[in-house]
Amino acid sequence: MPVSRHPHAPGDIVTPERDITHAHFRPGDQVVILKGVAGSELRGDAYKVVTSSWHTPTDEDGWRLFDPSGGERTYITAHPRYLVHLSRRCADCLIYRQALHTYLVPRLAGAGEDIDCGWYSLTRLNQVVHVADARGGK
Numbered sequence: 116m117p118v119s120r121h122p123h124a125p126g127d128i129v130t131p132e133r134d135i136t137h138a139h140f141r142p143g144d145q146v147v148i149l150k151g152v153a154g155s156e157l158r159g160d161a162y163k164v165v166t167s168s169w170h171t172p173t174d175e176d177g178w179r180l181f182d183p184s185g186g187e188r189t190y191i192t193a194h195p196r197y198l199v200h201l202s203r204r205c206a207d208c209l210i211y212r213q214a215l216h217t218y219l220v221p222r223l224a225g226a227g228e229d230i231d232c233g234w235y236s237l238t239r240l241n242q243v244v245h246v247a248d249a250r251g252g253k
């Protein structure tokens with residue numbers, strides 16, 4: 116199914132407020148970065164956590180991720196608060212996922228297509244950056 120950018124996608128007020136430690140994740144974990152909505156569910160891209168890696172956009176500890184469909188960008192680095200566990204059922208990730216679901220799905224329900232909210236971008240150094248973390252002077 117094609118994924119489209121929603122022209123009026125709401126800004127993400129949930130992820131920037133998320134409090135999650137770097138140590139919550141470990142190499143080998145399966146994670147997802149939630150980026151939008153598919154029908155009445157959140158949608159995102161799935162990755163495997165590889166190793167600890169500096170997240171330069173925030174100047175904080177991040178995680179290098181393996182993207183099985185990444186092509187030339189197979190390895191990317193993301194901040195822990197962008198990540199949600201797929202491989203474990205943990206309260207920290209569940210609370211975040213439900214908060215995002217409650218905020219986002221009612222606002223985009225009925226669009227009839229998969230929506231990417233456009234919150235995340237990839238820098239030239241293969242760092243995933245959330246719009247709230249993007250600063251001037253790239």
Ligand SMILES: [Zn+2]
Nearest residue numbers: 200205207208
């Ligand atoms: Zn978790």
